[in-house]
Amino acid sequence: MKDDTPGRPTAHALLADGTTVGIRPAGPADHDRIRALYDAMSPETLRLRFFTAGRGSAEAAADLTCGPPRPGHLALLAETGGDVVGLAEYDTGGAPDADTAEVSLAVADHLHHRGIGTLLVEHLVSAARAAGITTFAADALSENHEVLRLFAGLGLRTARHFDGPEVRCVIALDQSDTYLTAVEERGRTADVLSLEALLRPRTVAVIGAGRRPGSAGRAILHQLRSGGCTGRLFAVHPTARSLLGVPCHPSVDALPVTPDLAVLAVPADAIPAAAEECGKSGVRAVLVVTGGLDAVQGRELLDTCRSHGMRLVGPNCLGLANTDPDQRLFATFAPRPPSAGTAGVAVQSGGVGIALLDGLSRLGIGVSTFASLGDKYDVSGNDMLQWWESDGRTDLALLYLESFGSPRAFSRTARRVTRRMPVLTVDAGRTEAGRRAAASHTAAAATRTMTRAALFTQAGITATRSCGELLETAALMHSQPLPAGPRVAVVTNAGGAGVLTADACAEAGLQLPGLTTDLAADLPAHAVTGNPVDVTAAVTEDQLTTCVDRLLRHRAVDAVVVALVPTALAAATGDDLVRALTRSGRHPKPVVAVRLEQALPVELLPAADGTTVPSYAEPQAAARALAHAARRAAWLARPLGTVPALDGVETGRARVVADTFLDRHPDGGWLHPREVAALLGCYGILQAPWAWAETEEDAVLAAERLRGFDGRVVMKGHWPGLVHKSAEHAVHLDLRGDSQVRAAFRDLETRFAGLLDGVLIQPLADRGTELFAGVVQDEVFGPLVLFGLGGTASDVLADHAARLAPLTDHDVHDLITAPRCAPLLLGADGARPADLAGLEQLLLRLSRMAADLPQLAEADFNPVLATPESVTVLDARVRLVPRAPQDPYLRRLR
CATH class of the missing domain: 3.30.470.20 (ATP-grasp fold, B domain)
Structure with missing residues (x-):
């Protein structure tokens, strides 16, 4: 019996316009759908594809594509809404060990210029590489400009050979950085467009806002209604005519317009059906704040979003926010909306999200966009990085991620984004270490902590150890220039505070160079002009200003830390000393303050020119932030x-x-x-050099062949599964002469009887x-x-x-x-x-x-x-x- 059921898409991907397409291998059940693809093509398209306008070639091609499997052949389909809209194939002709394949491509007429062909070829290239194919070849008519542009624009090395009206294209499939960059650029464009409905929706519908206070849906509706939405706003409720003054309709398809964004706050068992209703109505994106979905419900939700081309944030999340005055969105149940600014924030934990938003607000650092990703079924930190890179507003990125879907893709994106703005994260889950007794040295050493640290370091991401440290570092990078290096001058009006600050800087990896500038003439008597510089409690505002300015001009100083303690001497009250730091405005080198009496861990002190100076309650916090900034500066200074x-x-x-x-x-x-x-x-x-021996005589002969200049060899026992030879005492060192080799072999043979399957003989290594x-x-x-x-x-x-x-x-x-x-x-x-x-x-x-x-x-x-x-x-x-x-x-x- 013929199987007429198409397979499930093996992947979904974004097209150039931000819509979604499914990609999967073609099978026998796809014959009629592929015929329908060809039948809908114009005679001109068929001529360009098959070099003839007749439909017989299309029918034969469909028969061949869906015929019996053959070695060296792969056909990939692109489909949307159950229809095949694209087909790409490669075929080696069945030759064993062939490394070249002929490639062909067809895309539905009404969907040209949306990136379907390019996307299919990218997936075909990936599959071909895995199969050992190194080259694609294709014949095209010289007037088929679209397919020629497609091949030329892939980012792969392509050679063209003209023969009359035909062009032979030969494409090398090496995965060069040029190709990966081209793929990234296409992906970034599509990704950003797909997020428009989430972060800049023109119409929003809330599904699940109840009549009684206390639910997440009602809280989000209230926030949107109270100025958190510049677009049109609706609620979906089976019986209510309005909620909180927002017009209600009984279903999504009953709304007067189709929403760009639907907020789902219904119970977990109702989420799949609600998402399906949204998809059928043409909703482009869903935000699911509901948590507690089981595996089946989660799978159904994601499948629905994929099949209808909807982007998804969540489930189990706090919500989304965009502070752009012209496209404002505050779809969260956080207690307060963030102020407008330039910091992008993405978190998996809603609680951490609230803490970061509150901390940034307290510092006066506004937010551009905020995304609580929750269980992260779809939209990820990688998506948000690409959004911030392109939105024209964000200049500081803050992340809290507990998991990574594709770390290597994230790393490439982050390497690019961190060249343009600081990307800060909290390195969560650092205590997952655990060593395996039977593992190699490599596996025992490779903890998840080490793996994440490698990712962050290579990508140029600033990894902090807590939300507090994240905010401390964000305050400095938001307000001050990066230091050119790790050299710090410490200035204090109290000796003990200076000592604590100097210790903190040294422990953070910063350097305290000796100072050659003569500062004594501008400071009170008994001032100490080493490093730290102790200006004494009698320092005046003008004297402190002069001292800091001179240190900032010192060639051996990259940053200045001023540790202050309020005194009642002279005119130098605490406020006067703070004013000394802020009155001269921005300098090309960073200045930070340490105020031990400060109530908050970090503050941003307003300067006379509208800039700010970070002030820390603990010298360790100031030193950590400066060290992070110095490492970022060093990373930026190094070429790719x-x-x-x-x-x-x-x-x-x-x-x-x-x-x-x-x-x-x-x-x-x-x-x-x-x-x-x-x-x-x-x-x-x-x-x-080494030799294998399974008998005592073989071991002696091997030792004779391999003995170095001094005649000494090493014998190592071996059996399947042996990992740590030294720990098992399965190694004999410094064996001289046949008798010692024989004795060593007998020892291993006796102690490991039933296990030993042979020994390795090596010359004793040099020092x-x-x-x-x-x-x-x-x-x-x-x-x-x-x-x-x-x-x-x-x-x-x-x-x-x-x-x-x-x-x-x-x-x-x-x-x-x-x-x-x-x-x-x-x-x-x-x-x-x-x-x-x-x-x-x-x-x-x-x-x-x-x-x-x-x-x-x-x-x-x-x-x-x-x-x-x-x-x-x-x-x-x-x-x-x-x-x-x-x-x-x-x-x-x-």
């Missing part, structure tokens, strides 16, 4: 990193090694040393620094590369740094210099530095291996011996698991 090209990499052969192992071990596992060597050889990673390098594949964040001190001390000292792959040249530099053991590598105390170029190559090749092979669950190189002459892996472990490749940069809604 690049992923270096590597020679001698055989990705295809590496995939064969991985696939062959997983064919024999469907559940995955640790590779045999021979397989590890084969895999590392594909990436040019140098291992120390050098023992390091550790590894990678672990995080299910959400992707591959994380770790580096640090190795050997038996690796787990004990935990001297590791981490960065997410793929590594840039800057990332590699940071990995090598971040651990505490870095001075050993850089040549401390006159010693020769290690082979730093070799270390860089090792880390880059490890990163490339992890990026190429999603099956790579763990790779653990410990120890890695670094000497001035070379970098050599002495011991390597690799674990593979069955895992399909996923393109983190593919445009699709979560």
